[in-house]
Amino acid sequence: MVQTLAVDTDEVYERVVTGVAALEGTEPVELPPLFDAIDPDALATVFETTASGRRRSGTVEFTYAGHQIHISFDETGDTVVTID
Template identity: 40%
Template sequence: MAPQAPLSIQLVTEISRLEGVEPFELPPLEDCVDTESLDKLFGHPNAPFHEGSVRFHYAGYEVTLNHTGEFEIN
């Protein structure tokens, strides 16, 4: 089984799909959230949180990311 892409990459990929653009055409995610921390805290099954979420705005969307690594884009 191939390793899953980091959560930050998955998020940018999904928003680029919604926008109909290439990921590199979006603003850098790092401009609004620390992507390294995001990936470490929420991006894998052994993340340190058993519950919780983080919410931020990116590329005109409100993103809510929960402790399981799932995200909602509005």
């Protein structure tokens, strides 16, 4: 099952944890710490708006709690989290 999150209400690292928890049918606190897979602060920095107001481009992929995580930007510049 693949879950794609395009909601822009939480930090990207929170979207990863809550998305994996939803797929697992558990609470986020039951999952391993995200920092075991990736630095949450660095992840947030990569996907925040630049000082000029322009969004960054690119993708980040990593494994967390047995799921492949893919974070990228859609055509409008919004951050999209896909959990496999």
